[in-house]
Amino acid sequence: MVNVGGCEEGDENMSEILGLKAKLGLDVFKADKEAHIKIKSGMEKDARLKRAVLVCPAGLYSENAEGTVEFTIDGCLECGTCRLACGTEVLEWNYPGGGSGVQFRFG
Amino acid sequence: MEKFDVIIVGAGLAGLAAAYTLAGEGLEVLVLERGDYPGAKNVTGGRLYLNPVREFFPELWKKAPLERFISHEGVTIMSRERSLTINYEGDELRQEPYQSYSILRAKFDRWLAKQAERKGAMLVDKTRVDDLIKEDGRVSGVVAGGDELYADVVIACDGVLSLVAEKAGLRQPGKPEDFAVGFKEVIELDKTVINERFGLEGDEGLARMFMGEVTRGKFGGGFLYTNKDSISLGLVVGIKDLMQGQPAVQAPLLLDEFKQRPEIAVLIKGGETVEYSAHAIPEGGYKALSKLFGDGILVAGDAAGFSMNIGVTVRGMEYALASGYYAAQAVIAAKKAEDFSVRGLAVYQELLNQSFVMEDFKNFQEAPYALDNPRIFQHYPEMLGNMMRDIYAVPAGPKNRLYPTIKQYLGLGELWSMLGDVRKVMKI
Numbered sequence: 353m354v355n356v357g358g359c360e361e362g363d364e365n366m367s368e369i370l371g372l373k374a375k376l377g378l379d380v381f382k383a384d385k386e387a388h389i390k391i392k393s394g395m396e397k398d399a400r401l402k403r404a405v406l407v408c409p410a411g412l413y414s415e416n417a418e419g420t421v422e423f424t425i426d427g428c429l430e431c432g433t434c435r436l437a438c439g440t441e442v443l444e445w446n447y448p449g450g451g452s453g454v455q456f457r458f459g
Numbered sequence: 460m461e462k463f464d465v466i467i468v469g470a471g472l473a474g475l476a477a478a479y480t481l482a483g484e485g486l487e488v489l490v491l492e493r494g495d496y497p498g499a500k501n502v503t504g505g506r507l508y509l510n511p512v513r514e515f516f517p518e519l520w521k522k523a524p525l526e527r528f529i530s531h532e533g534v535t536i537m538s539r540e541r542s543l544t545i546n547y548e549g550d551e552l553r554q555e556p557y558q559s560y561s562i563l564r565a566k567f568d569r570w571l572a573k574q575a576e577r578k579g580a581m582l583v584d585k586t587r588v589d590d591l592i593k594e595d596g597r598v599s600g601v602v603a604g605g606d607e608l609y610a611d612v613v614i615a616c617d618g619v620l621s622l623v624a625e626k627a628g629l630r631q632p633g634k635p636e637d638f639a640v641g642f643k644e645v646i647e648l649d650k651t652v653i654n655e656r657f658g659l660e661g662d663e664g665l666a667r668m669f670m671g672e673v674t675r676g677k678f679g680g681g682f683l684y685t686n687k688d689s690i691s692l693g694l695v696v697g698i699k700d701l702m703q704g705q706p707a708v709q710a711p712l713l714l715d716e717f718k719q720r721p722e723i724a725v726l727i728k729g730g731e732t733v734e735y736s737a738h739a740i741p742e743g744g745y746k747a748l749s750k751l752f753g754d755g756i757l758v759a760g761d762a763a764g765f766s767m768n769i770g771v772t773v774r775g776m777e778y779a780l781a782s783g784y785y786a787a788q789a790v791i792a793a794k795k796a797e798d799f800s801v802r803g804l805a806v807y808q809e810l811l812n813q814s815f816v817m818e819d820f821k822n823f824q825e826a827p828y829a830l831d832n833p834r835i836f837q838h839y840p841e842m843l844g845n846m847m848r849d850i851y852a853v854p855a856g857p858k859n860r861l862y863p864t865i866k867q868y869l870g871l872g873e874l875w876s877m878l879g880d881v882r883k884v885m886k887i
Binding site: 376378431458 | 493495502503563566604618620634642704707715732737
C-alpha cells in the first residue's frame with residue numbers, strides 16, 4: 353500500500369481515495385485566482401464540518417488525527433452539497449470566477 | 460450606461476428557455492453564464508420528458524441534439540446480495556412523438572443557446588454575476604466582471620443554490636433535508652455494444668432506476684441511462700441522510716460499490732469512464748419553493764426549487780424549461796403594462812398556478828414526507844430479495860409450498876407496519 357501525504361487511514365479508504373483522484377483527473381478544470389470555498393477562520397473544529405467529509409462527491413474534505421477537518425479545492429465539482437450540509441456559518445462559499453473551475457464536456 | 464430589457468443569470472434550461480422566448484418577441488435580452496460555454500456547469504441524470512413542454516417550443520425539437528428515445532423502462536430493487544428487476548416495454552414508448560429522451564447537458568445546452576442567439580438574444584459566457592444592483596429596494600441590474608449592467612427585469616436562473624435569489628432576499632440558504640446530491644459517471648461504450656447488451660434497436664434507449672442497498676438504505680437511488688455511445692450511471696442521495704451517517708459512508712464510495720455490483724459490472728464492462736460530475740438537486744417539493752418574484756426580479760428553474768422526486772420519476776428539466784417560458788411571458792405582460800414592480804410581475808405566479816408546474820407541485824406535495832421513510836429504502840428491498848430467494852430455491856429435500864414461503868415474511872407486526880407505510884405512500 354502506497355502512503356500518500358502522510359494519510360493514515362485504513363486500506364479500503366486509501367484505495368478508494370486514490371481511485372477518486374484518477375476519476376477527477378478525467379474532468380477539465382481551469383484554475384481560479386483563489387479558492388472559492390473556504391472554511392471560515394475559527395470554524396476548523398466545528399462539528400458541522402464533519403458532514404462535508406461524508407457528503408462531498410469529490411472527497412475533498414477529510415478529518416485528520418486531531419479531529420480537524422481539512423479541505424482542498426482541487427477537484428471541486430461545484431455541486432453545492434457542502435454549502436447545504438454545513439451551512440454558511442462555517443463555510444465561506446461562492447462559485448469560482450467566470451471561466452474558471454470545472455468545465456463539463458458531457459454533463 | 461448599458462441597459463437591457465432583461466438580464467438572465469445562468470444559461471441553463473430555465474435561462475435559455477426564457478431567453479429564446481423573449482428574444483423571439485423582440486426584447487433585448489442578455490444572458491450571463493459563468494462557465495466557458497452554456498452547459499459547462501450543468502449536470503443531469505438524465506432524461507428529459509418532452510410531452511409537458513413540447514408545445515412551448517414547437518419548432519425546437521426536430522433538430523435538438525438529444526441522445527436516445529427511451530423505449531425500455533425498468534426498476535431494480537437491490538438488497539445486499541440479490542436484486543429483483545422489473546422491465547417495462549410498451550408499443551407506445553416506440554411511437555412518435557416519443558415521451559422522453561436521454562440527454563447530456565453540455566451538448567444540449569450549447570445547442571439551445573445557439574437557438575436563443577439566432578432569435579436575437581445576447582450571450583456572454585465566462586462571466587460570473589457577483590451582485591445585484593438595487594435602487595429604492597427594487598432590482599435594477601447586476602454587477603458582473605466589474606461592470607454594472609442594468610435591465611427592467613433580472614431573471615435568476617442560476618441553479619440550485621441561487622445566490623442571486625438569496626441576494627434579492629427571496630430565499631434563505633437551503634436546508635439539507637430539502638436537497639439531494641446526484642453524482643454520476645459518463646462511461647463510453649460502442650453504440651453496437653450498447654444495443655446488443657441492452658437489447659435495443661437503432662436509437663432506442665433504456666432507463667433504469669435502482670433502489671435499496673445501492674444507497675445503503677438512505678433516501679435516494681441509482682440510475683442508468685443509455686446515451687448514443689455512452690452510459691450515464693450514477694446515484695442520487697438525500698443530503699440529510701448522507702450527512703447523518705448510520706451507516707457513515709462517503710458519497711463517492713457508494714458509487715464505487717454500485718459499479719462493483721455484479722448486476723452493474725456486466726453492463727459497463729469494457730466501457731471507459733470519460734467524466735465524473737455532481738450536482739445538488741432540489742427535493743423539498745412545494746413547501747420548499749422559493750419566493751418566485753420581487754420588484755424587478757423573477758426566479759426560475761432549480762433556482763426556484765422546481766425539481767421533484769416522487770419515487771418513480773425524478774424530474775426537473777421540464778419544470779426548468781416551463782418556468783423559464785412562463786417567466787418570459789410574465790416579462791412580456793409586464794412590459795405591456797409598463798410595470799416591473801411586484802404587482803406587475805405577479806402574473807408569473809398566476810401563469811405558473813394555471814400550468815402543469817404548480818399543479819404537479821401541489822398534487823405531489825406529500826411525496827417528500829411519504830418517501831422520508833427508511834423502511835422503503837432498506838427493509839422492503841431486503842425482504843423482497845429474501846422472498847425471491849426462497850421462491851426460487853429448490854432444496855435437496857421437498858420444497859415448501861409457495862403460500863407459506865411468502866407468508867413467513869408477512870407476520871402480523873409486519874402487515875401492520877406495511878399498512879401504515881401504504882397509507883403514507885397513498886398520499887403521493
